[in-house]
Amino acid sequence: MVAEMDDFQAKDGMIRLGQLLKASGLVMTGGEAKMVLAEERVRVNGELETRRGRQLHPGDVVSLGGESVRLT
Structure with a gap:
């Protein structure tokens, strides 16, 4: 199954x-x-991330559970 x-x-x-x-x-x-x-449940570009203040740039993909969001 592919994540949305x-x-x-x-x-x-x-x-x-x-x-x-x-x-x-x-x-x-x-x-x-x-x-x-x-709780180490968030990934950015496939890597575990725990820093709330991490700066994201276009193309970065954030995943939590079965959902993902790509920054455009």
């Missing part, structure tokens, strides 16, 4: 990981974003 991937366009072309998780709907709150990152 959505595109997300950041206004400035760049966004921080915690902001993307919330803005894309992968999590509902900033607190939930902090929790899933602490």
